[in-house]
Amino acid sequence: MTISPIKVRRKPLQSRSRMTQDALIESFVRLLQEKSAVEMTIREITDIAGVGLGTFYEYFSQKEDLIALTIHQFIKYNARLLQQQAPLLINHGHLPLKSYVQQLLQSQLEQIKSQQVIWAKLFLLERQVSSPEAYQKHYALMVDTWHTTLSLYANANHSPLNLDFAALALNIHRISYSFISQSLLCEAQFSQWSQLQADIAIAIDAFIPHAVSSPSMPST
Structure with missing residues (x-):
């Protein structure tokens, strides 16, 4: 499971976009306290962040990028x-x-x-x-x-x-x-x-x- 340098689809240039990206990172970190990265799903990450799956894919192409x-x-x-x-x-x-x-x-x-x-x-x-x-x-x-x-x-x-x-x-x-x-x-x-x-x-x-x-x- 190796990737090239970080592939962020959408750069968070505005404060709202940055807050969304930060929320996804915070959700991932919160889940990481309880389970491995392999076990968690993108749906779990977006549910905690309060955004939809579509929003996730606006910023990242896969979980490994996050x-x-x-x-x-x-x-x-x-x-x-x-x-x-x-x-x-x-x-x-x-x-x-x-x-x-x-x-x-x-x-x-x-x-x-x-x-x-x-x-x-x-x-x-x-x-x-x-x-x-x-x-x-x-x-x-x-x-x-x-x-x-x-x-x-x-x-x-x-x-x-x-x-x-x-x-x-x-x-x-x-x-x-x-x-x-x-x-x-x-x-x-x-x-x-x-x-x-x-x-x-x-x-x-x-x-x-x-x-x-x-x-x-x-x-x-």
């Missing part, structure tokens, strides 16, 4: 969360780089934990419906997001840090994505979140030299 878009939206939301948290942490005060990364990681984990049953199923569905191009796009989005948050940190300091932030961003996502997805794929009701965060932090810390773990203070 699944692919849902995955895309969840990943975008997770990326947006990191982008929102970064300036708040920076404005809060001078944090060592390791602490900054760990607090961003904690925000990411808390968001996933709050909907972990959905995320567990989406990680599995991603492997079933996402094309290589879609997967690569999502991977690049998260790497770019981490790069942006690290660049914000570097720019907030008054002297540049001697670290390849592009490489660090790539390794942060490699580690966090692997640890989180594998944990939920193996156990949808995963509960060892504190230990998972600690394990991810240990792995990421190996890529942050101690010499640049603290921000450079401005000279007075």
